[in-house]
Amino acid sequence: MKNRRTFLKHSGLAVVGAGLFAPTKLLSAAGLASGTLAASGLEALPGKKPLIKRSYRPVNYETPVDYFDDVITPNDRFFVRWHLTNVPEIAVADWKLKIGGESAERPFELTMEQLKKDFPAVELIAVCQCSGNRRGLSDPHVAGVEWGYGAMGNARWKGARLKDVLAKAGIKPDAVEITFDGAEGPALDKTPDFVKSLPLWKAVDDNVLIAYEMNGEPLPHLNGGPARIVVPGWTATYWMKKIVAINAVAKPLQGFWMNPAYRVPKGMFPTGERFTSQEKDNVATTPITEMVVNSLITNIKDGQRFSAGVPVVVKGMAWDAGYGINLVEVSTDGGRTWQDAVLDRDHGRFSFRLWQFSFQPSQPGTHVVMAKASNRQGATQTLELIFNPAGYQNNVVQRIAIQVA
Ligand SMILES: Nc1nc2c(c(=O)[nH]1)N[C@H]1C(S)=C(S)[C@@H](COP(=O)(O)O)O[C@H]1N2
Ligand SMILES: [Mo]
Numbered sequence: 555m556k557n558r559r560t561f562l563k564h565s566g567l568a569v570v571g572a573g574l575f576a577p578t579k580l581l582s583a584a585g586l587a588s589g590t591l592a593a594s595g596l597e598a599l600p601g602k603k604p605l606i607k608r609s610y611r612p613v614n615y616e617t618p619v620d621y622f623d624d625v626i627t628p629n630d631r632f633f634v635r636w637h638l639t640n641v642p643e644i645a646v647a648d649w650k651l652k653i654g655g656e657s658a659e660r661p662f663e664l665t666m667e668q669l670k671k672d673f674p675a676v677e678l679i680a681v682c683q684c685s686g687n688r689r690g691l692s693d694p695h696v697a698g699v700e701w702g703y704g705a706m707g708n709a710r711w712k713g714a715r716l717k718d719v720l721a722k723a724g725i726k727p728d729a730v731e732i733t734f735d736g737a738e739g740p741a742l743d744k745t746p747d748f749v750k751s752l753p754l755w756k757a758v759d760d761n762v763l764i765a766y767e768m769n770g771e772p773l774p775h776l777n778g779g780p781a782r783i784v785v786p787g788w789t790a791t792y793w794m795k796k797i798v799a800i801n802a803v804a805k806p807l808q809g810f811w812m813n814p815a816y817r818v819p820k821g822m823f824p825t826g827e828r829f830t831s832q833e834k835d836n837v838a839t840t841p842i843t844e845m846v847v848n849s850l851i852t853n854i855k856d857g858q859r860f861s862a863g864v865p866v867v868v869k870g871m872a873w874d875a876g877y878g879i880n881l882v883e884v885s886t887d888g889g890r891t892w893q894d895a896v897l898d899r900d901h902g903r904f905s906f907r908l909w910q911f912s913f914q915p916s917q918p919g920t921h922v923v924m925a926k927a928s929n930r931q932g933a934t935q936t937l938e939l940i941f942n943p944a945g946y947q948n949n950v951v952q953r954i955a956i957q958v959a
Contacts (some may be wrong), residue, residue, distance in 0.1 A: 571781035584625035601774055603630045608699050612636040613776065622852045622871065625908050626679070627899055629769050634776045635684055635705065635790070637748045637811075646772065646794060648782040650687045651764070655733065655801025659724030666766065670852075672722075673714035676763060680786035680904035681708045681873045682793055685816060685842050689945030696945040703850055708873070708906040711784045713765030717758040720802065725754070726921060728804040730831050732757035734783055734794035735801075743780055750792055752785065753829050761786045761876075761904070764797065786904035787847035788827075789842050789946075804830045815944075818842050819911045822940060823947050824933055826875070844875035847935060848949040849927035859957045865914045866956070868895075872905040872927035878903045881928040886912040888922035888953070889937070898950065915958040919946035923954045 594616070596604035613636045621631040646666050654661030666670075683706035692698035699705075720732065731751040740747045758764065760944040762860040766773055778795025785792040788933050791811075795801035807810075811833060817839035824833035829841040872879045878900075883892040898908035915921050928934040935949045 571778065593924050599634065599776060599875065601630060601631075602634070604658075605631070606702065606704060607700065611639045611646040612643070613639075615697045616701055617707060619703050619850065619852055622702070622850065622906075623869075625708060625871065625898070625906050626769060627709060627900050629709070629771060629774050629777065631682070632682075632707040632709065632768075632774075632777055633705050635699070636738070636795075638738045638740060638745055641796070643775050644737055644780055646780045649798075651797060652799045653719060653723045653801075654799075655729075655803050657726040657729035657802035657804045658720075659726060662723060665717070669714055669719075669764065669766065670780070672699055673718045675712055676715055677710060678761060678784075678786060678904060679710045679711045679902045679907055680761075680784060680846065681706060682784075683707075683789045683845055683873075685789040685791050685946045686944065688948035689941075689952075691948060691950070692874060692941070692945040693939065694941070696943055698945060706790075708871075709768050710770065711763055711765040712767035712770075713763035713781065715760060715782065716762045716764055716783065716800075717760070719764060720758060720798070723802065725802050726804075728807065729754050729802040731803050731807055733799075733801045733803055733807050734792075734797055735799040736778075736794050737798045737906070738789065746810045748794075749807065749809055749812055750794055750798065750811055751803070751832075752792055753831055754802075756785070756788070756827065756829075764800075787844055789816075791842065812841065814836070814839070815844050816946075818942050818944070818946055822942060826877075826931075842946050845873065846926050846947045846949045847874040847879070847929045847933045848872065849876075849925045849935065849952075851952055851954055854923065855955055855958060856954050857957060858954075859959060860915060862915055862918050862958050865912050867909045867910055867912045868923055868925070869908070870925055872925075873904075873906050874927070874929040874933070876903045877933070878930040879907045879927055880930050882901040882911075883905075883926045883928075884913075884923040885926075886913050886915070886921050889924055889951075892926065915956075918958050920955050921958055923956060924951050926951050 597607045598604045599698040608614040615634045617633045651664040659804040687705035733751040765784045766781045820840045851870040882895040895911040896907040
């Protein structure tokens with residue numbers, strides 16, 4: 555890796571107090587593999603509050619847990635994940651989106667003005683979560699960006715329906731997948747160009763958007779502006795940022811990012827929506843698709859001190875692939891007994907759902923607090939890690955040990 559300050563200067567990244575942040579600031583990520591936290595600090599990228607740096611080249615920064623104090627994750631707190639290092643900043647006026655591919659009847663090009671004018675705008679709230687969120691907690695350790703709990707965020711996205719734009723191009727009957735390419739290329743990288751696809755049936759889902767706004771603002775550069783794909787319910791690998799080309803294709807997309815990357819062993823995780831055109835009988839893996847049901851405790855930390863007889867309020871959020879969270883249970887005795895938390899307002903089935911739980915510890919000593927979400931399908935979180943070599947789909951129930959005196 556090049557000298558870090560040189561890189562930051564050239565890439566225009568501002569370093570705020572790099573290296574000055576004590577690791578104690580980050581202890582909310584309890585249970586991280588040793589060394590993970592020590593190697594990270596908080597730094598502010600342009601337009602962002604200080605986020606937890608996981609790497610500079612490419613830019614990978616996660617949201618500290620205590621930033622998740624509301625149902626919407628503000629743009630300046632939203633995590634950033636790029637696979638490649640040379641990500642161009644594109645002015646909206648210069649941006650063009652090409653729609654084509656061998657299975658498109660009438661390829662065409664769109665400007666932002668046309669995208670906004672010619673297609674109805676849709677707004678929805680949805681969780682964008684990296685497949686590898688919590689990878690740094692994997693035991694045994696696995697290779698990849700060593701994320702803690704914050705490689706995710708929940709935003710209100712506004713854009714055109716992908717299906718409306720595809721309809722204008724006319725999709726031929728032989729189309730099997732829709733492919734997506736972002737503006738960045740592999741020119742300076744050994745890493746292959748980041749290209750992804752969706753099965754046609756998913757690409758034409760009503761909720762899949764070409765989004766140009768995030769929380770009421772133009773989509774920020776680092777989160778994929780001028781426009782990105784939003785695939786509510788599916789992990790963020792499909793949420794192509796800085797989208798510049800969309801192609802309808804008659805054959806399954808090949809390439810590193812479809813196989814071997816972003817795959818899990820077949821049958822390991824419950825999945826309603828499978829990406830079968832990317833499956834083969836002689837291949838043991840299948841593309842990761844839907845997020846698994848999960849929750850996060852956001853307001854208490856490992857080792858935090860409380861007084862006996864004084865109420866403790868535990869807060870957090872829960873989410874899934876869009877089936878709907880209908881239950882969050884909390885244990886304050888390390889999982890022996892569970893009680894229902896109070897669910898906050900429903901902001902739509904793809905959104906974080908806030909919850910809270912209050913209890914009054916009477917006995918001094920260590921109390922292990924846990925939260926476990928379930929969805930309308932009856933799926934719930936796991937108590938033991940479901941190990942897979944890429945560290946995907948970690949929805950292990952957290953254990954936060956508080957001290958009562
Ligand atoms: N063009 C482009 N889009 C991309 C990626 C990328 O590297 N390049 N990474 C994907 C992955 S793996 C994730 S987790 C999300 C991260 O979105 P964010 O940076 O807005 O948080 O973007 C997705 N879209
Ligand atoms: Mo990701």
